[in-house]
Amino acid sequence: MRKLLPILSLVLIANAANAANPDRGLYVEVNSTKLREKPQFWAKGLKDLHYGDKLASAEQENSWFKTKDANGLEGYVHASAVTKKKIILSSKSNSAAAKPDETDVVLAGKGFNREVEGAYASAGGEVNYKAVDQMQKIRIDDVALYSFLQNGKLRVE
């Protein structure tokens, strides 16, 4: 029994540690991205990921994380699309709520968000959000970009 006690304590401590930090993992920090089959933007997209989606704890390979989604689907996500800080989506808007400690996401959704933008836009200042929305509509998909790179003899990873 005396020999078993330290081992038992370690097991309990390990379980307690997991319970104390159940959110260890990655969080999607951009509006949308993809879980990819390989660590390349040109690789097949396995699943669309959205802001606040949680991914499993991951190992980093250069600029990519090898990770799993909540259903255990394994793939790669680019490091610039995720954070190790916790993101909690607020129920009222699609923004994220954040807590103030240093390890957390900073003020995501608590400060400047869609609602605040709406209030700012309706204040009558010289702003043209319609043109911004038009600007955002132009998107270059990966197929078109790949072809563009190939035709220009640019680097294709």
Add this chain to the structure above:
Amino acid sequence: MIKRFITSFFCLLALFVAGCSEQMSQLSFEKIGQSVLGGVGIDPGIKSYMDAGQHMIKAVKGMSREEEYYLGRAVSAKILSRYQASTDFNLLRYINTVGTTVARFSDAPETFGGYHFMLLETNQVNAISAPGGYVFITRGLLKLLPDEDSLAAVLAHEVTHIVKQHGLKSISQSNLTAALADAGKIACKLNCNDVLQQAGQVFGATVDDLFKNLIDKGYSRDQELEADSGAVEILYRAGYSARSVQTVMEIENLQSANESGWLKSHPGLSKRISAIKNSKFLGKPNSSELGFEARKTRFAKAVKLS
């Protein structure tokens, strides 16, 4: 036996407390906010929000990617109220493809809302970027560029400003305003319309501050040098000619337009060029020569048709 059990118990207790601390910090944060705002009343006005913000400034560690996105949208909305956006879809698509290429080879290929590139219909010679991924180039500057690699150089320079968050850093002293907006969010339970209106005012003040820094004052000399250096690296990675950053700087007409445009706030050209020449990426071979003519041809076609 008992001693070991007690030791184990306290280890577990310590872990339990550590696990709770996250929740505790959230609770105390909200309590601080609510008590402060409760003390100043339902509609305390901006000054009182500043008081609340001072209590919460420790909570402000920086802006989230989401906030950066909304700031960038607002600055872009101001730029696009001042300048006419191009409606030439084919040219815009070409510019966005070159821009997306350089963004893809930057250190931050993904932003909250993605990268977006717009041509401004003005003869001024300029290129501007806003936080979150918004890049603007004027028709006046585009006309002076000789080839796609030069366009990529200009866009890569602006993308580096975004990646390095140079715009946000210019308003670092205004972090308090973010805390004010946060204070407003918490108080929203009390009087949402008033709070949103006031948060909008705080947001507007931050946008104005940022807009002034980006458009009128410009980036610091070190930030410009960093953007040049970043552009050289991006071009090298992508397979463009890394020397194109220097090519752009040596365009004679661009230098003469320096007084009012893209180079206005930049360090002296000779200093920038000599700094670029020290880049380790200029000496490295890449395959940029292979497709240079093909890229130049499609550039001419895209720009000529517009």
